[in-house]
Amino acid sequence: MEFKGYIKYPRLLFLLMFFLFLLGGLLSYGEILGSFFISDDFSQIYYAVTHGLFGAFFKKVTTFYRPIVTLSLFIDYKMWGLNPIGYHAVNIILHSLNSFLTFLICLSLLDGFIERKNSRFLIALFSGILFLVIPSHAEAVTWISGRGDVLATFFALSSISIYLYYRPYSNPTYFFISLFFYACALFTKESTVALPLIILLYEVCRNYIQPNKIHEFFGRLPKVLSYFLLVVLYFLARYLVRSELIGGYGNRVHLNFNPSLIAKNLLVYPARVFLPHIHNIELIFTIIVACTIVMILVVRFIMKKRLPPVIYFLTLAFYISLLPVINLNINYSDTQGERFIYFPSAFFIICLAILLYYFIGYHKVSIAVFLTIILFYRFS
Numbered sequence: 212m213e214f215k216g217y218i219k220y221p222r223l224l225f226l227l228m229f230f231l232f233l234l235g236g237l238l239s240y241g242e243i244l245g246s247f248f249i250s251d252d253f254s255q256i257y258y259a260v261t262h263g264l265f266g267a268f269f270k271k272v273t274t275f276y277r278p279i280v281t282l283s284l285f286i287d288y289k290m291w292g293l294n295p296i297g298y299h300a301v302n303i304i305l306h307s308l309n310s311f312l313t314f315l316i317c318l319s320l321l322d323g324f325i326e327r328k329n330s331r332f333l334i335a336l337f338s339g340i341l342f343l344v345i346p347s348h349a350e351a352v353t354w355i356s357g358r359g360d361v362l363a364t365f366f367a368l369s370s371i372s373i374y375l376y377y378r379p380y381s382n383p384t385y386f387f388i389s390l391f392f393y394a395c396a397l398f399t400k401e402s403t404v405a406l407p408l409i410i411l412l413y414e415v416c417r418n419y420i421q422p423n424k425i426h427e428f429f430g431r432l433p434k435v436l437s438y439f440l441l442v443v444l445y446f447l448a449r450y451l452v453r454s455e456l457i458g459g460y461g462n463r464v465h466l467n468f469n470p471s472l473i474a475k476n477l478l479v480y481p482a483r484v485f486l487p488h489i490h491n492i493e494l495i496f497t498i499i500v501a502c503t504i505v506m507i508l509v510v511r512f513i514m515k516k517r518l519p520p521v522i523y524f525l526t527l528a529f530y531i532s533l534l535p536v537i538n539l540n541i542n543y544s545d546t547q548g549e550r551f552i553y554f555p556s557a558f559f560i561i562c563l564a565i566l567l568y569y570f571i572g573y574h575k576v577s578i579a580v581f582l583t584i585i586l587f588y589r590f591s
Contacts, residue, residue, distance in 0.1 A: 220332070228336070229311055235343050236307030243353045244299045251356040256293075259284035268398075269452060276449045279399040280359045298355045305361040306352045307343065309557070312368035314339025317561045319375040320521050330568065337581040338564035342557060344588045347484050351550040359400040360553040366396035367403045367554060374410060378431075386434060393438055397445040402535040402554060404445075407438035409528045409558075416524045467538050476537050481529065483541050483549060484556045485563065506570055518569065525562035529555050 248256070258272045259281045266272070267281035283301070291297030318335035342348070351357035370392035377385035396403040414435055418428040450456055457466070475493060482496035489495070510516050532555035541548035564581075571580055 220328075228314065228339075232311040232314070232339060232343065233304065233307045235340065236303045236310065239344050240299075240303045240306065240352055244296050244303075246299065246353070247295055248293075248298075248355060250354070252295075252298075252354075255281075255356050255358075256284055256288060260288050271453050275401075276453055277359055277398070277400055279395060280362060283358060283362060295355065298358075299353070302352050302355065302358060302361055305358075305365050306348065309361060309364050309368055310339045310343035312365070312372050313342040313557045313561065315372045316368065316375060316557070317564065319372065320525070320561065321519075321565070333578065333581075334564050334568050337567075337585075338561045340581075340585050341560050341564060341588070344585055345485060345556070345560065346487065346588060347546075347549045347556065348553060349549065350546045351553040354550070357550050357553075360402075360550045363396050363400035363403050364554040364557070366392045366399055367406055368557060370396060370406065371409070375413075390437060390441060394441055394445070397441065402551070404442055405531050405534050407435065407442060408531045408534075410438055411435050412527055412531065413524060416520065419520075469538070472540075473537050476533075476540075477530070479541060480533055480537075480552050480555070481559055484552055484559045488542065488545060503566070507566075510570060516569065519565060522562055522565060522569075525558045525565070529558040529562065532558060 254273075258267070262270060262272055262281065262285075264282065264285055265278075267278035272278075272281055284298075287298050287301060314335050317338040318331060321331040321334060351360040370389045373385050373389040373392065393403070393406060396406065414428055414431055418425055446456060478493040478496050482492045482499075486492060486495065507518060510518075533552070536551040539548065539551055541551065567580065567584075
């Protein structure tokens, strides 16, 4: 299958989508603008103010090394003082931008797999709106201290989208911009450390689909390794500032590779992307997965429709992005911990949007189903 690169739509259309996502973010989360600071918000802002503009890059501020988060809160304080409206507004804008980036990434990934231009746009639009309104993003967006997740995801998705969109043209300028965004993501939150594996996986999948172009894979490998080099440089900087590599919640948490905990999280984390906080969530998700597999088999062998290969990439990318947080916990009784799945959910949601279209197929029916799901999440 030949890949034609990024199919250009009218620029005005993208500009319109950009503003629609911003408006959608305000409509979805505008009610929290007047909420006051809670929990870690007080200490985070205090640390930002006392350490100055770039102090967090060179000093041990908290148990985590996230200097760009501290920098963003310092800028917020200079702009809004102690008025929480400005802090919340920044989080909402970042979330809207992440939804727009999810839309762009989906549009790029579908090129070469779905021929109809309108179908690609419909699936991508649904994935972006779904990312915008899905309830599991509430903690990251509404909690001011969730800034690390929404900001790191913005940098990570920007890096991926630039890599995907301009990859066919081998433009070095865009490649270095992608690297820059990834460096920002690392210094915002360490959970984005798995992004180079996702880019490597993408290149492997492309080579699998186009085996006659293996020379292109090895030609791009040095660029892919540049992302891994950034990770090494990040940990070096982290060690020079903190004199430790782990930090955070400590070795007992981050190095706890309990098999039962990891096995549970492999089911709980994807389930919590689109299901509310309920007990027996592992069992419910297992049933949903089993039903999905049956539907895929029916569509594949009875309706003779092939599953787009991009589904496999997105599934693996989702679980790879979970690796840095796989031994942490999401609460069953409330929304605490949902921020851990904020970045990985982008891959899951794109995969979900493609699967739904794969099962339904018809435009009018697909639009009706997509609208029903979006309205359900918006008002749930």
